[in-house]
Amino acid sequence: MARGMIRYWAAAKDAAGVQEEPFDAENLAELVVNVTAGRDELARVARRSSFLVDGHPVGTRAHETVVLADGATVEVLPPFAGG
Template sequence: MATTTAAATVTVRYWAAARAATGTDSEQRSGATVGEVVDAAVVAHPDLGHVATVATFLLDGRKVGRDHVVAAGATVEVLPPFAGG
């Protein structure tokens, strides 16, 4: 029997190109995993799609993959690759 994880509402923070693609610093999104949260953000902000494919994701300050489960009230951060030195 497969188990399902309920969707949680989290804060999504956007940095650099992700912020430019969404037009906002942060917003609330729902999903059961980081990937579901990011996919919901891409549906709302199609320009985020390319950025999300190369971004790193933090969950409450820790680097995680798209399959990581999120808890209600958590913060997911979308960090595009940064250039410069």
Template sequence: MAEVTVRYWAGARDAAGTDDERLVAASVREVVAALCARPGPLAEVVRRSSVLVDGQVVRDDRTLVDGQTVEVLPPFAGG
């Protein structure tokens, strides 16, 4: 198990009600599952979002280590 910082961007920040928080999880899959299990709008936002670990997009499950940052980045549009 690792203690990581989960950082929320844009709509994810609004849905989470905070900029960031600390979570304990062994993998990215566990972080996503924990966030999706919460009541309220965060689960839907997380399902549509990209997940980054230390600034790199993660498209598979990844083992986490203490001190890493997991970012939830919702899709956005703009010019």
């Protein structure tokens, strides 16, 4: 089980009610399930968001395959308007 920090940006920050919080999770899928439990708006935003793990884009990889290292930083980036 990895321990790290999840950071929320823009609409994700508003939905989470915090800018960042610690996490315990094995992979990105488990992390998303854990942080969105009982937080319907955050779950809605997370479904549309992109993720960075230690500064690296997750892209289209299945979240179950993104293993988190101890001390990882995960960033939740909702879609941004504009160009």
